[in-house]
Amino acid sequence: MLRAKGLTKRYGGRFALEGVDLRVEQGETVGLIGPNGSGKSTLVRLLCGEEKPDEGRIFLAGRELSAWSPRERAKQMAVLPQEALPPVPFTVEEVVKMGRHPHMRRPWMGREDWNVVEEVLERTGLAPARHRPVNRLSGGERQRVAIAKAMAQEPRLMILDEPTTYLDVRYQLEVLDAVHRWKKQGVAIFMVLHDLNLAAQYCDRLLLLKEGELVGEGRPSEVIRSDLIREVYGVEVLITPHPDSGVPQVLLKAREERGSSPIVRALAMGKNG
Ligand code: ADP
Ligand code: MG
Numbered sequence: 001m002l003r004a005k006g007l008t009k010r011y012g013g014r015f016a017l018e019g020v021d022l023r024v025e026q027g028e029t030v031g032l033i034g035p036n037g038s039g040k041s042t043l044v045r046l047l048c049g050e051e052k053p054d055e056g057r058i059f060l061a062g063r064e065l066s067a068w069s070p071r072e073r074a075k076q077m078a079v080l081p082q083e084a085l086p087p088v089p090f091t092v093e094e095v096v097k098m099g100r101h102p103h104m105r106r107p108w109m110g111r112e113d114w115n116v117v118e119e120v121l122e123r124t125g126l127a128p129a130r131h132r133p134v135n136r137l138s139g140g141e142r143q144r145v146a147i148a149k150a151m152a153q154e155p156r157l158m159i160l161d162e163p164t165t166y167l168d169v170r171y172q173l174e175v176l177d178a179v180h181r182w183k184k185q186g187v188a189i190f191m192v193l194h195d196l197n198l199a200a201q202y203c204d205r206l207l208l209l210k211e212g213e214l215v216g217e218g219r220p221s222e223v224i225r226s227d228l229i230r231e232v233y234g235v236e237v238l239i240t241p242h243p244d245s246g247v248p249q250v251l252l253k254a255r256e257e258r259g260s261s262p263i264v265r266a267l268a269m270g271k272n273g
Contacts, residue, residue, distance in 0.1 A: 001024055001025055001026050001060070001061060001156060001157050001188035002022075002023065002024040002047065002058075002059070002060055002077075002157055002188060002190060003022070003023045003024075003058070003059040004020065004021060004022050004023070004046075004047065004056065004057070004058045004059075005021050005056055005057050006019050006020075006021065006055055006056035006057070007019070007020040007021075007043070007046055007053045007055070007056035007058070008020075008053060008054050008055040008056055009039075009042055009046060009051070009053055009054055009212075010054055015211075015212045016039050016042045016212050017039045017042050017043055017046070017053075017212045017213075018212045018213050019056075019213065020039075020043060020056070020209075020212075020213070020214055021214070022207060022214075024157065024188045024189070024190045025188060026156065026186050026187070026188045027183060027184075027186045027187070027188070028183070028188055028189070028204050028205065029179070029180070029183050029189040029191070029202060029203045029204050029205075030189065030190050030191075030203060030204065030205045030206070030207065031191055031192075031193050031199040031202070031203030031205070031206045031207070032044075032190070032191065032192045032193070032206075032207050032209065033192075033193060033194075033196060033199050033206055033207070033208055033209070033223075034208055034209030034210060034232065035210070035232060035233055038209040038210055038211060038212065038232075039209050039211070039212040040161070040192045040209055041082065041161055041192070042212075043209070044079075044081075044159060044161045044192060046058065047065075047159055047190065048077065048079040048159050049065050049066070049068075049073065052066075060073065060076055060077060060157070061076055061156070071102050072102075074101070074102035074153065074155075075102045075103060075153075075154075075155070076155060076156050076157060077155050077156070077157040077158070077159065078099075078150040078153040078155035078157075078158050078159070079150075079158075079159045079160075079161075080146055080147065080150055080158070080159070080160040080161065080163055081161055082161040082162050082165075085134060085142045085143070085145060085146040085149075087134060087135035087142070088134055088135060089133050089134075089135055090133065090134055091130065091131050091132060091133055091134070092121075092126050092129050092130050092131070092132055092134060092137075092145050092148075093117070093121065093130040093131065095134055095145050095146075095148075095149050096117050096120055096121060096126070096145065096148045096149050096152050097109065097113075097117055097152070098149055098152075099117075099120075099148070099149040099150060099151070099152030099153040100113040100116065100117065100152055100153070102153060103153075103154070116152055116154065117152055120148050120151045120152045121148065123151070124144055124147065124148040124151070124178070125144075126144060126145065126148055129141070139166055139167070140166075140167050140168065140171040143163065143166075143167060143171065143175060144171075144174070144175075147163075147175060147178055151178075151182070155187065156186075156187060156188060157187065157188040157189075157190070158179070158182060158187055158188070158189050158190070158191075159190045159191070160179070160189070160190070160191040160192065161191070161192045162192050162193065162194055163175050163176075163179070163191060164176060164193070164194075164195065164198065165194050172195075172198065176198060176201075176202045179191065179202065180202060191203075196224060196229070196250045197249050197250055199220070199224075200220035200224050200242075200247045200248050200249060200250075201220075201242065201245065201247055203220060204219070205217070205218065205219060206218065206219075206220055206223040206224070207223075208223050208228065208232060210231075210232045215228070215231070215232060216228050216232070220247050220248055221247070221248050224239060224247075224248040224249075224250060225239065225248075226238070226239050229250065235252065235253075236253040236255075237250050237251060237252055237253060238250075238251040238253060239251075
């Protein structure tokens with residue numbers, strides 16, 4: 001569904017991405033992990049066509065990404081950027097209806113469009129809130145509306161940049177369960193996740209970025225390894241299988257020599273001084 005070869009992006013001569021290859025098939029969830037500044041959002045911006053790579057090519061459903069018209073592309077692919085929904089004064093229903101735009105042949109909604117909107121509002125539990133303005137909702141609720149809008153778009157590929165970062169645990173699971181249901185329906189999922197444990201639980205395959213290069217790729221058990229995590233994040237971890245599913249889970253080890261960290265030293269000095 002999505003294929004990229006040799007993606008390279010520089011900002012002011014510095015590599016943000018270098019020689020990245022990837023593919024995402026239908027019915028598959030691929031997760032992108034890596035430290036802050038490793039190039040995750042840059043990769044997302046290239047894959048959704050927001051920016052052009054300096055080198056490399058991207059294919060969506062077998063056709064070069066740049067060859068798609070915006071409208072045709074939006075029928076194939078929905079994107080949930082990191083800042084999903086600004087607090088706009090539109091109602092929940094109005095925002096979800098916007099997801100239908102790429103499918104509408106006329107400026108008004110057809111019966112099929114209304115059916116999809118109704119179904120999405122029901123399935124996301126947003127039907128009772130349909131007339132509430134989005135700018136009165138909490139962050140977690142707004143995230144659900146953004147997801148509902150993407151669902152109404154009925155894409156074959158969904159790209160999400162850290163969809164759970166600002167949500168509490170309940171909403172994190174709610175969002176990821178919704179993503180999992182899409183995948184079951186054959187949608188291809190590519191998502192950036194901050195939380196390694198959730199990434200291991202919800203992704204079929206993981207890509208690990210370090211300073212713009214892929215240094216790990218494979219099933220969660222092949223990527224969530226203490227040696228790789230140490231190399232890429234510079235921390236010591238314990239890896240243990242999840243008691244339910246057996247997927248690898250990461251436990252952080254507190255540093256023994258706390259005094260040696262420059263941040264801790266600076267904090268201690270601030271306290272004393
Ligand atoms: P991540 O999402 O993994 O935290 P980013 O893709 O945002 O990382 O950033 C990767 C690197 O590219 C960082 O060093 C960042 O400073 C740099 N970068 C990203 N976008 C720009 C930009 N528009 N201009 C200059 N540098 C950028
Ligand atoms: Mg980012």
